[in-house]
Amino acid sequence: MKLRIEQKKLLENLNYVIRGVSSKNLIPILNCIKFELTNEGLYLLSTDNDIAIKTFIPSTEIESIDEKGELVVSGRYMYEIVRKLPSGIINLEEITSDVLDISTDNTSFKLNCNLVSDFPDIDLTLSDNPILLEQKSFKNIINQTAFAASLQENRPVLTGINLKIEDGTLTATATDSYRVAQKKIKIDTNTDNINIVIPVRNINELIKMLNFEEDNVELHIFENKVIFKFNNIIMMSSLINGVFPNVAQWIPNDFSLSIKVSLNELYDAIDRASLLTSEAEKNTIKLEIKDNIGVILSNIPEIGNVKEQIHILNEVNDEFVIAFSSKYMMDAIRTFNSEFVTLSFNSEVQPIIIRNPEDENLTQLIVPIKIY
Amino acid sequence: MKLRIEQKKLLENLNYVIRGVSSKNLIPILNCIKFELTNEGLYLLSTDNDIAIKTFIPSTEIESIDEKGELVVSGRYMYEIVRKLPSGIINLEEITSDVLDISTDNTSFKLNCNLVSDFPDIDLTLSDNPILLEQKSFKNIINQTAFAASLQENRPVLTGINLKIEDGTLTATATDSYRVAQKKIKIDTNTDNINIVIPVRNINELIKMLNFEEDNVELHIFENKVIFKFNNIIMMSSLINGVFPNVAQWIPNDFSLSIKVSLNELYDAIDRASLLTSEAEKNTIKLEIKDNIGVILSNIPEIGNVKEQIHILNEVNDEFVIAFSSKYMMDAIRTFNSEFVTLSFNSEVQPIIIRNPEDENLTQLIVPIKIY
Numbered sequence: 001m002k003l004r005i006e007q008k009k010l011l012e013n014l015n016y017v018i019r020g021v022s023s024k025n026l027i028p029i030l031n032c033i034k035f036e037l038t039n040e041g042l043y044l045l046s047t048d049n050d051i052a053i054k055t056f057i058p059s060t061e062i063e064s065i066d067e068k069g070e071l072v073v074s075g076r077y078m079y080e081i082v083r084k085l086p087s088g089i090i091n092l093e094e095i096t097s098d099v100l101d102i103s104t105d106n107t108s109f110k111l112n113c114n115l116v117s118d119f120p121d122i123d124l125t126l127s128d129n130p131i132l133l134e135q136k137s138f139k140n141i142i143n144q145t146a147f148a149a150s151l152q153e154n155r156p157v158l159t160g161i162n163l164k165i166e167d168g169t170l171t172a173t174a175t176d177s178y179r180v181a182q183k184k185i186k187i188d189t190n191t192d193n194i195n196i197v198i199p200v201r202n203i204n205e206l207i208k209m210l211n212f213e214e215d216n217v218e219l220h221i222f223e224n225k226v227i228f229k230f231n232n233i234i235m236m237s238s239l240i241n242g243v244f245p246n247v248a249q250w251i252p253n254d255f256s257l258s259i260k261v262s263l264n265e266l267y268d269a270i271d272r273a274s275l276l277t278s279e280a281e282k283n284t285i286k287l288e289i290k291d292n293i294g295v296i297l298s299n300i301p302e303i304g305n306v307k308e309q310i311h312i313l314n315e316v317n318d319e320f321v322i323a324f325s326s327k328y329m330m331d332a333i334r335t336f337n338s339e340f341v342t343l344s345f346n347s348e349v350q351p352i353i354i355r356n357p358e359d360e361n362l363t364q365l366i367v368p369i370k371i372y
Numbered sequence: 373m374k375l376r377i378e379q380k381k382l383l384e385n386l387n388y389v390i391r392g393v394s395s396k397n398l399i400p401i402l403n404c405i406k407f408e409l410t411n412e413g414l415y416l417l418s419t420d421n422d423i424a425i426k427t428f429i430p431s432t433e434i435e436s437i438d439e440k441g442e443l444v445v446s447g448r449y450m451y452e453i454v455r456k457l458p459s460g461i462i463n464l465e466e467i468t469s470d471v472l473d474i475s476t477d478n479t480s481f482k483l484n485c486n487l488v489s490d491f492p493d494i495d496l497t498l499s500d501n502p503i504l505l506e507q508k509s510f511k512n513i514i515n516q517t518a519f520a521a522s523l524q525e526n527r528p529v530l531t532g533i534n535l536k537i538e539d540g541t542l543t544a545t546a547t548d549s550y551r552v553a554q555k556k557i558k559i560d561t562n563t564d565n566i567n568i569v570i571p572v573r574n575i576n577e578l579i580k581m582l583n584f585e586e587d588n589v590e591l592h593i594f595e596n597k598v599i600f601k602f603n604n605i606i607m608m609s610s611l612i613n614g615v616f617p618n619v620a621q622w623i624p625n626d627f628s629l630s631i632k633v634s635l636n637e638l639y640d641a642i643d644r645a646s647l648l649t650s651e652a653e654k655n656t657i658k659l660e661i662k663d664n665i666g667v668i669l670s671n672i673p674e675i676g677n678v679k680e681q682i683h684i685l686n687e688v689n690d691e692f693v694i695a696f697s698s699k700y701m702m703d704a705i706r707t708f709n710s711e712f713v714t715l716s717f718n719s720e721v722q723p724i725i726i727r728n729p730e731d732e733n734l735t736q737l738i739v740p741i742k743i744y
Contacts, residue, residue: 074675077675077676107679107681108679108680111676112674272456276449304481305482306481307479
């Protein structure tokens with residue numbers, strides 16, 4: 001393999017594939033990037049079997065392709081070296097069967113290569129009928145839901161985000177069983193119904209790469225994997241086996257009480273009140289509704305207490321008290337970009353539902369905390 | 373104590389005093405800030421005995437002083453609360469003898485106070501004859517030297533920066549015994565000779581506060597402490613007892629070889645070469661001089677090797693090889709803001725001296741590493 005390429009162009013692509021290289025992977029070959037130079041251009045590939053990322057630099061964007069070939073080299077070192085090289089042309093050449101020379105006028109790095117035959121064989125063949133979504137919109141859906149997934153590995157299915165397509169609606173759902181985040185959007189598709197669970201750690205890597213917001217991302221869904229394609233980039237993620245909980249049954253349709261409040265006012269009040277909560281106590285704060293005013297209360301006995309008033313914008317005659325995690329409530333409120341939010345309740349032990357009063361496509365559910 | 377004050381004004385001052393509040397201090401009173409409200413204004417004070425910071429807000433910058441008094445309250449909570457309050461007027465009132473109420477229209481925090489009598493009594497009386505230095509210049513001196521101090525507590529004097537005034541010259545020196553950073557400047561003073569060692573952790577806190585660069589900072593030096601005064605702020609630091617090493621004897625006056633190189637070219641070459649070094653091996657790199665060219669070499673046997681060429685700008689006929697820590701060399705080079713630097717040598721086991729060829733007031737010394 002021998003080629004000359006702009007430092008900037010190579011770095012731009014390494015920036016993507018480096019995300020598929022785990023820094024803690026104990027199997028050396030999985031810390032590597034595979035280079036494949038053909039007449040069409042240069043393919044870069046990384047994988048740890050759970051995730052794979054492949055980019056393509058067409059020959060028109062390569063200074064010169066002097067000798068086709070393939071090789072496998074440490075991803076982390078390759079990335080850091082190219083990142084620190086000055087802008088301009090870089091020479092890449094396999095000088096013996098297991099050494100890659102990376103050079104410019106004054107610099108020469110010689111990196112030991114791994115065996116190409118040891119690199120995992122990943123099938124990245126695309127399907128004929130992908131689902132198309134605008135990158136900006138897909139990114140938004142994930143950002144509004146993925147945070148609610150569980151970080152605990154003991155119920156693997158809860159560490160994923162559930163994507164469901166049914167009757168022209170895409171529903172994205174994540175839950176750690178104490179909260180639910182769910183977003184629905186209409187999509188234009190003629191695919192069969194779909195119901196998959198994608199690991200949140202993988203989808204978060206994808207989200208960081210979706211920077212061509214007006215362009216589409218293609219979803220190619222298979223039995224045990226999903227392949228995303230956007231621009232010249234392909235990302236494969238494994239799927240999580242298991243039945244995702246049917247959260248629809250947890251989300252009530254009727255409420256005994258709903259309050260409409262200013263999003264920023266509520267967020268800031270909870271943010272301040274959370275100063276006097278402790279993680280050991282699940283960051284619990286209390287909301288009291290009385291005389292059409294909301295009062296948020298919390299305290300750490302040794303330190304002090306806080307009382308925040310928030311304006312309730314609709315007419316409410318009930319008196320009501322409920323307690324919940326201030327952290328969960330802030331995470332939920334942050335996903336709305338509206339001026340107002342509605343908090344809906346049935347009782348102090350039933351879920352709180354947060355929505356934008358003008359758009360019910362996004363639902364945030366929080367399980368309250370019992371206080372005695 | 374009762375007053376009304378702009379949130380912004382109070383926060384600006386808390387931003388300073390919070391630096392005197394240790395977050396890991398196990399003695400609760402040392403996590404506190406003392407408020408003292410007089411007819412002249414509001415004094416804020418924090419201390420952990422090793423450091424003390426006091427600011428003053430004159431009455432003209434306070435909305436209203438309704439009742440003089442003093443109190444002591446948790447510094448971290450006070451700071452976070454004021455930081456999160458909306459801009460506008462804050463009411464501060466001691467409502468009972470041990471509770472401070474911090475309130476705005478919709479918010480009320482009640483914080484438990486500590487006993488004023490438990491707060492350490494710190495003498496912050498100034499001297500009559502301070503040394504005056506321009507803040508920008510003092511900051512520069514510290515930034516060029518303090519990094520070379522030791523992080524190891526086993527020789528306390530090396531964890532400090534040595535300030536010496538003799539015959540109108542201020543000399544700042546730091547060393548961890550493997551490297552020395554020394555800066556000399558002429559100053560206008562009629563004080564006696566001075567020779568003190570200030571803990572680097574304290575001086576680094578000071579440096580972050582010196583933002584009024586054209587103004588002066590006053591140094592009031594006492595037997596066992598130094599007080600810095602700038603604007604409305606006073607900072608006290610303890611001094612380190614012990615004899616600071618006489619580094620002058622380590623810095624040679626004559627060299628058998630000196631090379632002049634471009635600062636950026638040298639820095640970038642070492643930065644890249646350091647990718648193939650390991651901390652366990654003290655980040656060792658090798659510099660070979662031959663045929664008027666410098667070659668930087670390093671390697672990690674399992675990964676690969678690197679060779680960087682640098683241009684030597686003066687005529688050098690010698691052949692020479694030396695090895696040193698790439699990290700130490702980069703730390704040293706970074707302190708110069710010149711286009712060129714000179715590296716001077718006597719032998720491969722004697723110190724390397726780095727200077728700006730046009731200005732000898734800053735000296736960086738690095739002890740080489742023996743390689744076999």
